[in-house]
Amino acid sequence: MGLLGILLGLGLLVWLSYRGWSVLVLAPAGALVAAALSGEPLLAHWTLTFMTSAGGFVAQFFPLFLLGAIFGKLMDDSGAVHGIAxxxxxxxxxxxxxxxxxxxxxxxxxxxxxxxVAFFVLAPMAQAVFRVADLPRRLIPAAIALGTFTFTMTALPGTPAIQNAIPMPFFGTTGFAAPGLGLLAAAIMLGWGLWWLGRVQRAARQAGEGYDPGPLASPPTGDPLVRERGSTATHFDPAELTHRPPAPDLPGIVRALLPMVVVIAVNLLCSLWLLPRLDTSYLADARFGGIGLSHVAGVWSVILALAAGIAVLLVLQRPRLHHPKASVAAGANGAALPVLSVASLVGFGAVVAALPAFAVVRDWVLGLGGSPLVSLALSTNLLAALTGSASGGLTIALDALGPTYLELARLHGIDPALLHRVAVIGAGTLDSLPHNGAVVSLLAVCGCTHRESYRDLVIVAVVGPIVALVAVITLGSCVGSF
Structure with missing residues (x-):
């Protein structure tokens, strides 16, 4: 009955989430169903197991959600994102x-x-340039997806995406884990996606298919379905996008790019040079959890990088930010729902992991493929697919099995940096199924349907990352991390 309870709880979460129910309600409900069929105490699992794990996620990652959302909102309101595009x-x-x-x-x-933020800027820009080039509008979602939630989310070293930050505390790594393998994976994803889109473009021209002037949807920020699904796919609540209009005049390209360059540079500087040279012996004190720098260095580096980017942005773009307080407030509000939504998925995973029947699931997962790398890739793939969220699936997998994978890595001589990169790329493959929040929102913003655009989106956002994942696992197993 315990195993049946886990399956029913997960099924309830997936099915009702797809039908538009809030994850904030579904996650504890699914956890309680699993606990009830296992004969476990319900209130204890809800108020202790579920909430302790969810609260731990918020405590660990809310600064990243908060600063990331503020940075994105300021970039949008200042016109910097529009200027770059x-x-x-x-x-x-x-x-x-x-x-x-x-x-x-x-x-x-x-x-x-x-x-x-990127979706709502890129979609109108893509519509305009596709119209001039006489390219089918149905290819816009795949082109945006390739650039926004494939290699820059999971593969490029140092990306500030929350997916790249989640494994850091579990494996003691930084955002620059396995940089060589990450660059290889990024090249495969980008090359594969551009090859496919070029192939489709040529076929469309040969068939005489040009631009179809269908309607570009207005930002569906008021759509509860898009908002609920989207909040588990990013660190920004779509409802906050329209609270401040972008600046009417666009900044120069140097001013637009400089805050982002600062984020990348400070992240690299803090990860590889600054933090390792600081005296952080105080972390061993019981009041700070008795931990080492490796447990927090990666997250701290991204926090400092985003804070530096926000400071530079406020200085450079002050003339265009007519209401900076409102922009910062909208960004801060935009972080609240996403972090709670993902934390609820983490709480669900914690309850499932605490049930006696989970031992059967754990043994099955660890036995997949024979290698810890293959098992880790498959488990993050599966959970990201079921939850429709790369960050949610990744956190559930690592919260339940992260210490086990780290111990297996030590036994097999596997660099934790390789675990980090495999886990992140694995979470960014099957997460892009039809019910994924980013997929649903992107299609809505572009005014396209699943029937029109989803096939090409799958090729660039699922197939390409899977090819890259296989390459990383194969090469990493042969020569190790680099």
Whole structure:
């Protein structure tokens, strides 16, 4: 009955989430169903197991959600995101429309801008450039997806995406874990996606298919379904996007890019040089948890990087931020629902992991593929697919099995940095199923349907990352992490 309870609880979470129910309600409900069929005490699991784990996630990662959301909102309101997108469009021209959209998305998301901020900027830009190039509008979602939630989310070293931050406390790594393998995976994802989109573009031209002037949807920020699903896919609540209009005049490209360059540079500086040289012996004190620097260095580096980026942005873009207090408030509010939504998924996973029947699930998962790397990739893949959230699936997997994988890595001589990169890339593959919040929102913003655009989106956002994941596991197993 215990195993049946776990399956029913997970099924309830997936099915009702797909139908638009809030994860804040579904996660504890699914956990209680699993606990009830296992004969476990319900209130204890809800108020202690569930809430302790969810609260631990908030305590650990809320600063990243908060600063990331504020940075993204300020970049949007200052016109910096629009300026970067416009600059790339003008630079590459309509003959390279797909490449312009992909690179614009990659540039802003690698620089720390939230997915949803990027979506609502890139979609109108893509519509305009695709119209001039006479390319099918149905390809816009795949082009945006390739640039925003594939290689910049999971593969590029140092990306400030929350998915890249989640494994840090579990494995004692930084955001620059396995940089060589990350760059290889990024090249595979980008190359695969551009090859496919180029192939489809040529086929469309041969068939005489051009731009279809369908409606570009207005930002569906008031759609409860999009909001609930989207809040588990990013660190920004779509409802806060329209609280301040963007600046009417666009900044120069140097001013627009500099805050993002600061984020990347400070993250690298803190991860590899500054924090390791500081005296952090105080962390061994019981009041700080008796931990080492490796448990917090990665998260601290991203916090300092985002804070530095916000400071530079406020100084450089002050003339364009007519209401900076309102922009900061909207960003802060935009972090609340996403962090609680993902934390609720983490609480669900903690309850499941605490049930006696979970031992059967754990043994099955650890036995997948024979190798810890293959098992880790498959488990994060599966949970990200079921929850429709890369961050939620990744956290559930590591919260339940992270220490076990770390111990297996020690026994097999596997670098924790390799575990980090495999886990993150694994979470960013099957998460892009039809019910994923980012997928639903992107299609809505672009005014496209699943029938029109989902096939191409799957090829670039699921198949390409899986190919890259296989390459990383194969190469990492042969030569180790680099």
């Amino acid at each position: 416009q600059w790339l469009t003008d630079l590459l021209g309509s003959q390279r429309a797909i490449l312009a959209v992909v690179l614009a998305g990659a540039l802003v998301t690698y620089g720390g801008v939230s997915l949803f």
